[in-house]
Amino acid sequence: xxxxxxxxxxxxxxxxxxxxxxxxxxxxxxxxxxxxxxxxxxxxxxxxxxxxxxxxxxxxxxxxxxxxxxxxxxxxxxxxxxxxxxxxxxxxxxxxxxxxxxxxxxxxxxxxxxxxxxxxxxxxxxxxxxxxxxxxxxxxxxxxxxxxxxxxxxxxxxxxxxxxxxxxxxxxxxxxxxxxxxxxxxxxxxxxxxxxxxxxxxxxxxxxxxxxxxxxxxxxxxxxxxxxxxxxxxxxxxxxxxxxxxxxxxxxxxxxxxxxxxxxxxxxxxxxxxxxxxxxxxxxxxxxxxxxxxxxxxxxxxxxxxxxxxxxxxxxxxxxxxxxxxxxxxxxxxxxxxxxxxxxxxxxxxxxxxxxxxxxxxxxxxxxxxxxxxxxxxxxxxxxxxxxxxxxxxxxxxxxxxxxxxxxxxxxxxxxxxxxxxxxxxxxxxxxxxxxxxxxxxxxxxxxxxxxxxxxxxxxxxxxxxxxxxxxxxxxxxxxxxxxxxxxxxxxxxxxxxxxxxxxxxxxxxxxxxxxx
Amino acid sequence: xxxxxxxxxxxxxxxxxxxxxxxxxxxxxxxxxxxxxxxxxxxxxxxxxxxxxxxxxxxxxxxxxxxxxxxxxxxxxxxxxxxxxxxxxxxxxxxxxxxxxxxxxxxxxxxxxxxxxxxxxxxxxxxxxxxxxxxxxxxxxxxxx
Numbered sequence: 001x002x003x004x005x006x007x008x009x010x011x012x013x014x015x016x017x018x019x020x021x022x023x024x025x026x027x028x029x030x031x032x033x034x035x036x037x038x039x040x041x042x043x044x045x046x047x048x049x050x051x052x053x054x055x056x057x058x059x060x061x062x063x064x065x066x067x068x069x070x071x072x073x074x075x076x077x078x079x080x081x082x083x084x085x086x087x088x089x090x091x092x093x094x095x096x097x098x099x100x101x102x103x104x105x106x107x108x109x110x111x112x113x114x115x116x117x118x119x120x121x122x123x124x125x126x127x128x129x130x131x132x133x134x135x136x137x138x139x140x141x142x143x144x145x146x147x148x149x150x151x152x153x154x155x156x157x158x159x160x161x162x163x164x165x166x167x168x169x170x171x172x173x174x175x176x177x178x179x180x181x182x183x184x185x186x187x188x189x190x191x192x193x194x195x196x197x198x199x200x201x202x203x204x205x206x207x208x209x210x211x212x213x214x215x216x217x218x219x220x221x222x223x224x225x226x227x228x229x230x231x232x233x234x235x236x237x238x239x240x241x242x243x244x245x246x247x248x249x250x251x252x253x254x255x256x257x258x259x260x261x262x263x264x265x266x267x268x269x270x271x272x273x274x275x276x277x278x279x280x281x282x283x284x285x286x287x288x289x290x291x292x293x294x295x296x297x298x299x300x301x302x303x304x305x306x307x308x309x310x311x312x313x314x315x316x317x318x319x320x321x322x323x324x325x326x327x328x329x330x331x332x333x334x335x336x337x338x339x340x341x342x343x344x345x346x347x348x349x350x351x352x353x354x355x356x357x358x359x360x361x362x363x364x365x366x367x368x369x370x371x372x373x374x375x376x377x378x379x380x381x382x383x384x385x386x387x388x389x390x391x392x393x394x395x396x397x398x399x400x401x402x403x404x405x406x407x408x409x410x411x412x413x414x415x416x417x418x419x420x421x422x423x424x425x426x427x428x429x430x431x432x433x434x435x436x437x438x439x440x441x442x443x444x445x446x447x448x449x450x451x452x453x454x455x456x457x458x459x460x461x462x463x464x465x466x467x468x469x470x471x472x473x474x475x476x477x478x479x480x481x482x483x484x485x486x487x488x489x490x491x492x493x494x495x496x497x498x499x500x501x502x503x504x505x506x507x508x509x510x511x512x513x514x515x516x517x
Numbered sequence: 518x519x520x521x522x523x524x525x526x527x528x529x530x531x532x533x534x535x536x537x538x539x540x541x542x543x544x545x546x547x548x549x550x551x552x553x554x555x556x557x558x559x560x561x562x563x564x565x566x567x568x569x570x571x572x573x574x575x576x577x578x579x580x581x582x583x584x585x586x587x588x589x590x591x592x593x594x595x596x597x598x599x600x601x602x603x604x605x606x607x608x609x610x611x612x613x614x615x616x617x618x619x620x621x622x623x624x625x626x627x628x629x630x631x632x633x634x635x636x637x638x639x640x641x642x643x644x645x646x647x648x649x650x651x652x653x654x655x656x657x658x659x660x661x662x
Contacts, residue, residue, distance in 0.1 A: 092561055095561065097610075097618065100559065100561070100608060100609040100610045100615075101557060101559050101573075101577040101580065101581075101608075101609025101610070102573060102574060102577055103565070103570045103573045103574075104561035104562070106561055106562050107561065107562075107563065107564070107565050107570060108570060110564050110565075111564070111565060111566065111567050111570055114564070115567070167575055168572075168574040168575030168577075168578055169571050169572050169574070169575050170571050170574065171571065244566075245568070257564035257565060257566060258564055260564075261564055327567070328567050328570075331567065331570035331571045331573065332570075333573070333574060427566055427567075428566075428567055431566070431567040431568050431571075432567075
């Protein structure tokens with residue numbers, strides 16, 4: 001989601017091209033850093049995002065979608081069979097009143113969601129629909145539905161193999177389930193893979209979960225108040241993040257944790273209002289989505305182009321298979337690890353199937369994408385790389401224009417939402433990175449402080465410079481997490497199956513009872 | 518049969534008045550046990566950061582031990598010293614619903630609370646715990662002024 005990747009970046013790069021060219025001579029240090037960085041990390045980035053030979057389909061996207069399909073089949077469509085049960089768990093129907101005061105299923109889900117809902121849902125979808133046409137939405141929804149099974153698998157393991165310390169705190173995530181799970185199965189290499197995962201997670205946290213967010217937040221703010229140096233945004237953001245993660249200023253975190261869900265609801269609510277007002281076009285929009293999914297309706301690459309964009313955006317948006325959610329979900333208090341797996345499968349549903357689809361529908365209905373009235377096909381832009389839009393915009397700007405065409409002042413609300421989403425994503429990823437850091441260097445105040453300070457420094461760097469190669473690299477690091485995580489999930493999924501079978505039997509026998517009606 | 522009364526304390530002076538009244542009632546009843554409850558305000562639907570979640574269990578233990586030491590233990594000791602049987606309990610959740618739940622679990626005759634002295638803006642919007650309790654309780658409620 002936060003990894004809006006090259007397309008998004010190139011869109012930003014094009015808009016800011018004039019200023020960049022002027023600043024090029026002055027930015028020689030940045031340039032050199034960029035070049036050196038690109039040269040050393042380039043091969044890694046190209047490897048992760050390499051297309052499958054003969055296609056333009058990145059293999060990493062295929063890797064995520066295939067894994068999601070395998071988990072879906074292996075667990076017998078768990079995302080549909082236990083959907084109702086998952087809702088019951090979140091509502092607290094099965095929570096023992098004696099455990100009141102512990103982290104509830106709802107809280108674990110809300111925390112994980114605040115880490116994934118963000119720029120991807122607003123800007124990423126616009127990129128997908130802008131290039132792949134409305135048809136991309138169909139594939140995005142499909143990938144979101146499949147991704148629910150990946151989340152289920154990793155989050156069950158996250159809770160099952162977390163560390164519970166004597167002082168009552170917990171640490172969990174792929175690094176713990178990989179090392180402990182492999183040991184339990186008598187497989188070699190668990191420790192090595194866990195370390196690999198932790199390294200990628202730290203890099204991903206500093207990049208996609210931090211620099212990219214800061215960069216986008218700055219782009220959004222300067223788009224409204226006018227251009228000003230990025231380091232100013234960076235220092236303000238870093239200061240606030242520092243106050244929260246190092247200073248433990250609860251009030252800031254509390255405010256964002258309350259405002260972010262509110263923003264999410266406001267966003268979906270506004271989208272719904274726009275859809276209701278244009279109810280007569282909803283049928284047409286779905287028609288475009290279905291027709292586009294199988295014919296492409298003239299987009300670059302035809303229906304395969306739509307499919308690639310849809311799959312890619314869903315994978316980038318909900319992080320299913322990446323392993324980050326397993327860290328967030330592992331704090332829940334439950335005697336049955338699998339219950340958190342059920343709860344977590346709602347995450348891709350809310351993130352991708354609901355919120356992303358809303359964005360896509362609003363963009364489609366707003367008719368910002370130009371259609372040739374004679375053929376009914378979409379008109380491509382001059383470069384032929386994307387669909388032409390009314391004001392030649394893409395990414396956040398396209399979403400903003402689509403909402404703005406219906407409700408004039410909404411772009412301002414959207415800008416605030418983007419900044420807040422970026423902030424909450426940073427807070428979440430600072431925690432994911434921290435857990436990986438302490439896994440490598442041991443739990444302790446000093447180790448934690450070191451990472452948190454590094455994290456804040458990277459915010460300034462991210463906001464100040466246009467670090468294309470660095471961001472490419474950090475995106476690659478986040479997907480490298482998925483390479484390690486999914487590879488290990490294939491070995492560990494048998495353990496989840498055992499839990500699932502045992503739980504399903506007890507649920508049917510009425511041994512797992514409701515506390516509330 | 519022993520009569521049980523639930524006493525809700527809020528950790529303030531007003532709670533003392535509820536306790537004093539419950540003591541008097543217990544003496545009048547004779548065979549009576551007091552169930553002294555302190556509720557830590559908590560909602561399973563609040564939003565927290567990942568770090569707060571990871572530390573939640575630890576915090577909960579701390580909250581329970583603080584409330585037990587500062588509110589419940591002294592209250593139970595005081596009541597016992599005047600010859601009345603008493604037990605104490607610290608629970609997390611919504612004050613009104615927890616007191617009602619405890620009263621039902623313990624098959625208590627009534628719930629005794631004090632009218633909270635705190636007012637303010639938040640209370641005006643969300644209503645006070647006491648009025649919620651009076652509205653929803655399944656047993657008689659005595660509100661001590």
